[in-house]
Amino acid sequence: MSEPQVTEQQLREALADQPVILAPGPHEPPTRIPPVPNDVWDLPGGTAWVYYAEGSDRLTKPVIAADGFNMGPSDIGMLWQGLDWGEYAFFSELRRRGHGVVVLGFHERSVAIQENAEAAIAAIMRAGEERQGDHRLAVGGFSMGGLVTRYALAKMETRRLDHQTGVYWSYDTPHRGAWIPLGLQAFAHYSRKLNDGFSRQINSPAARQLLAWHIEEWDDKPRVDELRHQLLAELQQMGNWPAIPLKIGVANGVGTGLGNGIKPGDHAVEGKGLSIVGTHLYAQRGGDNQIVANLRLVSLPPAKDVPTDDLPEMDGAPGGTLEGFGILADKLNEQPPLYGLKTDAHVRHHAFVPSVSAVAVREVTTDADLYVDIDGLAPEESELDEFRLASQNEPHTLMTTELGGWIVERIGNLG
Structure with missing residues (x-):
């Protein structure tokens, strides 16, 4: 049975209080009370x-x-x-x-x-x-x-x-x-109309200072901010x-x-639900005109592919990792099936601090x-x-x- 078509407004309301936030460490509230400070x-x-x-x-x-x-x-x-x-x-x-x-x-x-x-x-x-x-x-x-x-x-x-x-x-x-894959950054900005929390994180002053490459809009050329x-x-x-x-x-x-085992061009994230089918994120590949994302979300204008030129193959580099791809997929999959946001993370993590x-x-x-x-x-x-x-x-x-x-x-x- 196919999923019903949903509107941009319905998705915006569903995601209103649940922005995607990329962060290391535990994501659940503490189960213990910390010591009382002196x-x-x-x-x-x-x-x-x-x-x-x-x-x-x-x-x-x-x-x-x-x-x-x-x-x-x-x-x-x-x-x-x-x-x-x-x-x-x-x-x-x-x-x-x-x-x-x-x-x-x-x-x-x-x-x-x-x-x-x-x-x-x-x-x-x-x-x-x-x-x-x-x-x-x-x-x-x-x-x-x-x-x-x-x-x-x-x-x-x-x-x-x-x-x-x-x-x-x-x-x-x-x-x-540090490194956040350009496909994830592009998705954050492309989906801003539904919930701007992810985009605000990527565009925050500290993120701009930490990231070796940054984009402010989904179709920007990556640069040092x-x-x-x-x-x-x-x-x-x-x-x-x-x-x-x-x-x-x-x-x-x-x-x-x-490296951490991620290969350049690996299919990292795949949109499966009706509202997101057509969205794909890929591990960074070196060389010119390398596609790192195809973006599609219901009612938002169809996006062109997101290309990069002459970037190193960062996702698989040795270093501390972040479950950026997995965090995105998990957050989308928290939504009820009727919203059509089912997403598979074929690759969950990527290099974050080489x-x-x-x-x-x-x-x-x-x-x-x-x-x-x-x-x-x-x-x-x-x-x-x-x-x-x-x-x-x-x-x-x-x-x-x-x-x-x-x-x-x-x-x-x-x-």
């Missing part, structure tokens, strides 16, 4: 939840951990769920070893990195003032949080502000850029990195140059750089002083003993 700091543009070390009644050996990119405000419950209640209890292990943990969240995670860096600067200054003893701080973050704190520390040094930081750390941070150019120029003017602390970082991807970006050894503009054997490079080729790569390509910011444990050990040994 203190909460109200910061310009952010909030810091402060947890003293086990058995302590003061802030000792502080570790600042900044949240990453998403839409809306940081959620302390989701942060504990993603970073402490899985394989490795990152926050709890730091506290067990005598560190106070300052979890830095933002009122709006999608604003410009420079804006959220002001919250980071305020948190760093307050941690230095309130700590017990003279133990230097460890300051860093997850994904975008690593860029926010990198910018904040570099800005403090430029202003001659004493950040009292001994270690800067980053966890799968896109130092050289002006906001990214501006951020990189400001970092360059400030020395690109903080000069005083030791700089360490980890990647959720391998260093062998082995390994070479997370450990700052190469740009992400060519296949030769994306798939380089990092393990075979001299460690000095990284802009980080020390780094660690995962033993397999795994989800972006997945907290593991392998990576989280290494950071905790290095913070403890170097502090």
Whole structure:
């Protein structure tokens, strides 16, 4: 039996409160209540939840951990769920070893990195003032949080502000850029009339700064956004990195140059329902005039194919992955069958933060750089002083003993 024809207005009403949002980590609300913080700091543009070390009644050996990119405000419950209640209890292990943990969240995670860096600067200054003893701080973050704190520390040094930081750390941070497939970006903008949440995420200031290639409209030519150019120029003017602390970082991807198994041109997403049949998304293929999407949604004007020219084959690159294709299909499949939005994700994930970006050894503009054997490079080729790569390509910011444990050990040994 065929599905009934639905109107654009019906689809708009159905999708009104359910935008597609691409984000790593758990997507369900926490099933546990996070620990009650010992203190909460109200910061310009952010909030810091402060947890003293086990058995302590003061802030000792502080570790600042900044949240990453998403839409809306940081959620302390989701942060504990993603970073402490899985394989490795990152926050709890730091506290067990005598560190106070300052979890830095933002009122709006999608604003410009420079804006959220002001919250980071305020948190760093307050941690230095309130700590017990003279133990230097460890300051860093997850994904975008690593860029926010990198910018904040570099800005403090430029202003001659004493950040009292001994270690800067980053966890799968896109130092050289992140990747959202151009087909997904195009779908976000093409479907804007039905629900603009996905498009607003892709076009948010932080996304424009993080993505190595960005499109503002579905039929735009991919480019480096002006906001990214501006951020990189400001970092360059400030020395690109903080000069005083030791700089360490980890990647959720391998260093062998082995990709995640996605082949160029793989059929990633296929629209099956009556309202979306004809929509197809494909993994990025190199070369000229490569089709990454065919777009069709009920009552919206038929779209031409979405081509790209001379882009690297990013989707299969080694690095931390994101279930971007799967998130889109799952959200559409949540709708009742009568809306005709059934969609198959033949490929669920794609590279999001290439390994070479997370450990700052190469740009992400060519296949030769994306798939380089990092393990075979001299460690000095990284802009980080020390780094660690995962033993397999795994989800972006997945907290593991392998990576989280290494950071905790290095913070403890170097502090």
